[in-house]
Amino acid sequence: MLRLTLAQMRRSLGRLIAAGVAILLGSAFVTATLTAGDVIERGGYDAMTALYGDADLIVFPSPDATPSDTLAAARGTAGVTTADALVISWVSFESGRRSSNEGVIPVPSDPSLASLDVVQGRAPASHGEVALPAASAERLGVGVGDTIRVSWTVWPTYSAEDVAEATGDVDTSPEPEPEPTEKTADVTLVGIVEDPSGAWASYGGAGLATLDAVVEWSGVSTLDEMAVGEVLVAVDGDVDPVRAELAERLDRDEVLTRDEAAARSVESYGAGNFLVMMVLGFAAVALLVAALVIANTFQVIVAQRTRMLALLRCVGARRGQLRASVLLEACILGVVAGVAGVLTGLGLAQGMLSVLSRVQTGVPLPPAVQPTLRNILVPVLVAVVVTVGAALLPARAATRVSPVAALRPADAPTVRARPGRVRLVLSMLLTVGGFAALAGGVALARAGTGIDSMLPLGIGVLGGGTSFVGLLVGSPLWVPRIVSSVGRPIASISTSARLAAANTLRNPRRTSATSTALVIGVTLVVMMSTGAISAQESLAREMDERGPVDLLVVDSSGEAMSKAVADDVTSLDGVETVVVARAGLVLNAEGRERQAYVVDPADAHVIRDEVAADALAAGRSVVPEGWSGPVSTLEVTAQDTAPIEVLPRGTKTALLTTDAADALGIDRAPTTLLVRLSGGTDAIETLRAVQDLVADDTMHFESTAAQRQGNEEIIDIVLAIVIGLLGVAVVIALIGVANTLSLSVIERRRESATLRAVGLSRRGLRWMLATEGMLIAGVGALIGTVLGLLYGWAGAATVFGPLGDVHLSVPWAHLGAVLAVALLAGLVASALPARAAARTPPVAALGVD
Template sequence: MFSLTFAQMRRSIGRLTAAGIAIAIGTAFVAATLLASDVLTRATYDSVAAQYGSSDLVVRSDGAYFGSSTITSQQLDQIRQADGVAAADPVAAAYLELTAGGSSLYQASIAVGTSPDLQPLTVAEGALPTSDSEIALPEGTARLLGVSVGDSVDEVSYPSTGESVSDPVGVRTPLTVTGIVDDPYKAYAAQGGAAVVAEGLFTERHSYGTNPVYPQVAVALTPGTDLETARDRIAGIVDLDSTEVVTKDEAAAASVNSATGGQQVFTVVILAFAAIAMVVAALVISNTFQVLVAQRTRTLALLRCVGAKKAQLRGSVVLEAATLGLVSSLVGIVLGSAFVQLTIMVLARTDLDFPIPGRITFSLGAILWPLVVGTLVTVVASLVPARAATRVAPLEAMRPADAPTLGASAGKVRLAFSLLLAVGGALFMVLGVYLTATTGRVEEAVAAGVFGGAVSFVGILVGAVFWLPRVIGLVGRLLGSAGPSARLAGANITRNPRRTAATSSALLIGVTLVAMMSVGAASARASLASTLDSSYNVDVMVETGAVEADGSSPEGSLTPAVLSELATVDGVAAVAPVSDVMLDVAGSTGSVATQEPVSVVTKASAQAALRDPSILDGLDATHVVVSPFYADYMVGDDRTLTFTGPGGSVTLDVVVADLKTTRAVVDATAVSGIVGDVLPTSAWIQVADLDDASTTVNMVRDALSSDAVSVTGAAVERATMQQAIDTMLAVVVGLLAIAVVIALIGVANTLSLSVLERRRESATLRAIGLSKRQLRLTLAVEGSLIAGVGAVLGIVLGAVYGWVGALVVLGGFADVSLSVPVVPLVLVLVVSVAAGLLASVVPGRTAARTSPVEALAVD
């Protein structure tokens, strides 16, 4: 049977090619995912291990990443003095606020350390600092601050005693830049790089109270020191209930295990898409073997006549599938590996925030799992055709037979099962919508909705053999007036409902998921945008921070030149200057005044920048406008607020409006007598086109050169939300496109096998006058109907699932606006129909190439 099986495979190599391509693509997907996950894990390991330099041991506290460190400076000194310890340095970062010229930023910094072996950074220019008045900066930080080696930067600190908490200046300490440092393994990429300072300055800035504590300490041993002996010696110094002494590799591995949870989630999510691709490939494979078995009926019958057992015939089909699966999986692994290797070669040429290995490393799992999954899916997909090969008696099998069809008894069971799944899943989706809308239990609602959607979709696929061919046939009959080719195509589709259902279902899966994500993303974008519109009055708010009422700290203001530049930015409709000043605010007679920031505006310009100008209708020289939240905790029973500044006090009547801000808003005429000449510190900006908010926000940010300025507001939230949703959608649709490609391969495969099955029928049609063009057109219509109707039904199902998903996920905190992205969905339909037409080209040429006399010859 082995030689016979391989001989049959050689004869059917062309028919098996499409199925092999489908399984190879799916296996490549799985292999690429696993290899990419390994690359990410290795990159994380290299980055974490780099923090420890060339250390031999690492002392880690349980709170290494959660702020509950227990390694004190006294314990660090004892470790340094222990026998066999050459050096020990803390693995920690302290943040410094650095300023130079008009720029400022927060910079992570590490100590220069006591040994070069423990220093993770390298010197690119100059030298490391040797005193508390020196600092070495990363190249990017030096560029942002506009300094180089030999220049000076100011380190700003805010003492906890003696000064006002609201002091915007702080204490400035000049530091000389002694060098530029490089981070070759991106050990501090997550912190935007790290500066290097002397240990004295580092200890002072890393202190909690008077005793510095550290999350980790790297230890280098003297040559010849026994590792375990040194480990026990250090363990006697620290508190082992909350601290561990491990090797560098153990510390890096522990950190990676805790830090790669997102990578594991990433891997699981991508593998879920790979599973979808494999399911689609299984439908293509099952379809292929179903027809191959039917075409070999006479050969199988002859084998039965000469003594072959059912088990042998079944084993022959399964062996053929296993061989196809094994070879295709190996090809898929090679393709997936090549893709990942090419990707990391491209990424290695870019400036990333993490180190990329130069080449992939093949782990046992990354090779074994794709091989097992690809082979197993192929074998499982062949079981039904293999069973069909053993169901007929030898004498009956000698007669020509069509491909296996659905039996009546199995049909009733299948129909009942599919209805149970579809209806039950729909009820769970309704339950999810109900839980979100009435109880706000979003987690339970999402679980019910996802479960219901998955179950109902499985039910639809299980029952597709009953309704999908009929729908396609109905469309074909509606197109029958177009000519005999269309009528023949419609009739051919309904002749083998199982094969038609399997082929169209493969496409249905991919298109449904693509449409679901597109509709869900569009609905989420519309719903969240609506919520943002009702939650923010200002599209974009530019802030530098409140200043003192006497006008001090002019560096915290927006100059007229900046405001003029903002007004000329494309997409900006209006700009309103706002002065946020610190005033003493009292809510009622006898109440204690608290210092609060107050927004001083000019009513006309402020209303021009608001989405709802009526909010400030009550603002004038005798009234202040506050939000309901502000009124609840600041306004007294007499509904007035008293503002006190350098020039005296003023009491204003309170107007409560739907103002989404925690500050009181007053007109400049109301407080002109109590505050000094304060320049604008903020700006309210109205965007002309909210649909293009992301572009306008980016241009506003480009117009603002100071790092101290923050840009917030509805348009910013909208831009961030749109970018996140669009990115997610692009990734998901890209992954699902693989399943769609496999499904379209199945359409081409089905048409090719259909041509081989219908050779005599095609010859008869040619003999009675059907032209080659009409025969090719028949297959073109058939392929277009299978692909087009599958795509339309997938879009409809995807829209329903996308809407339900939006209602379940967003219904608890937003007014859901159901939306349909017409252009992307029409594009999916056009591409599907075009692909169906393309899939019919080769089968159509094959069908038209054989003459009627040759095709009618007896096999």
């Protein structure tokens, strides 16, 4: 049977290529994902080990031992060359009118424990020296050898008598509590440091100072009073005996190697694993679509081999042998395509790694992928399992071929099994129940208060997944009907179009399977696109309400804003409106304080929030919702107290009309610029331009537009990545369309010859197949678009429902692109099959196989 199976595969090589490409893409996806997961995990390890330098052992803190005791025990252990405590202090450096808050860590006692590199000058050696990152030195406008001022806070310490007094053990007269004091000192910048592996990136960088200076700048007297992290230990020689002795001396098991400590830290975050699991989910989608394509391919291959299988039964082949032959063919295809997919996936991973290593220079990345046995075997095993699983039903159909079928000189039969009632009932239960759960998740999310935020999301995901599975189960029931409905108006165009519309309905199950593969990919693409854009607009409205002014420029000195500054800001590109406004602090009756900006009703157009702008134009002030509830008049206090007409909104600040500000006695000196940006403006670049233009330390800048743009960029990046991943599933589905058309040409070979014989031209035959391909692809894309819009809106409503109303935002550009690509792909997929059908002479095609 092996020789026969290989011969059959050679004869059906053209038919198996499309299925092989589908499973190749799926296994390549899995390979690239697993390899990327290893890179993410290794990158997390490297980031954590960078914090530890080249320490051989890491001792985690314990409440039973002080840092001094741990250091003494480590340094007294045989084989230990040095030990340092991992500690950081926060101080403020000043140079002239410029200042910078900086984390400072001690200079390591051994270079092997260093996490920072001194790239200019030298490391601090005395109490009055410091080394800073290049960005901090540039911000302060200083260089190596310059003097800067450091300021820190000294916190009061409490004696035993203080503790006894606090607990009521002694009765003393009350005295004023000691307050923290601010101290300053001049230090010399002796070096510039660099963080090559991003060890302190989450802290915004770090500088170097001596241990005594770091302790003093922490505002305490000794190291034991600081928040000390791990103790880093350098070992001379074999690590294991030193580790065992140190663990025994400290009487604890928290003595780990560098990799063990890094693994512990990475697992505590779990971000890398989550990312890998998310991408593997997309790989599963791609494999599901590939399984549909493969099942369709083998189903028709078995149908095409009906006569040969029947002849094999006539000469003595058993049913089990025929079933084993089909499954062996699937297994060989899975192995070959899986191995090719592994090679492709490794190549893709290496290409992405090369690109990222050039772009993300601050992120530690390995120079090359390091394939493991797991990353090679798992994708091949998955490819084989999916391929063999997809071939199970066709193999079962092969065993039903009777020997009598060999005596019928007719075209290979098509698969016309009608969906049964069990499928109908199961599909209805899953679909109706799933949509009910999805609606329930949306309703719970919109209810908001008093509900666990994960509950609506969990119900929504479960309901959406269940309803989608129900739709897929019932697809043979409704997809052919939709194809028929769309095909009717197309059939009136020409004879070729009428034949194409009829051909799509000749085998409803195969048409349904092909369209369903495309439906899955398109639904997920449109769902993510719709959900992301709806979420983007909902977040934008929320940010407009919370921060109704695009850009605020506030003079913190209290001096009036000069007209020249306002004119300069107005002249910048991207600035639409600039209003000079008063500002002040206001309180409600409960004493809640808020910053307030005064907006003349004539200048209300500077406000981005349309509801707030309309209220100000009508003479009503805008205050935070927590201030007033549903009331329209509120007692507000500034210099004076007065009742004012208000509109409660979700804003962080108050917006007062000029009449309300006058009644409250707010200073008439305009200290603030309210700036509205033009549509499509780069808010971040505009903010930088304003900061460069108004180079004054007394100016404070706040840009809601820049925050909104940052959120939108993050969503756009994530959306692009997700659509790119899901695009693999769409490509596989389109391969399925091409596969279906190719098999359809072979299956209808004699029919096509008959059409040619009665007068249908080659061009007409090609257009018939092109119309058929575009009809199948177009209907699949159309169904996927509708479902994607529905699921995308429901997902956005579930996630962002507590924030307010979420309106359906239609990504017209994405929808147009999806439909255009589907139709074009259907046309392209028909090119080779149509060419093969048109080139076959009618006389040769009419011969009996």
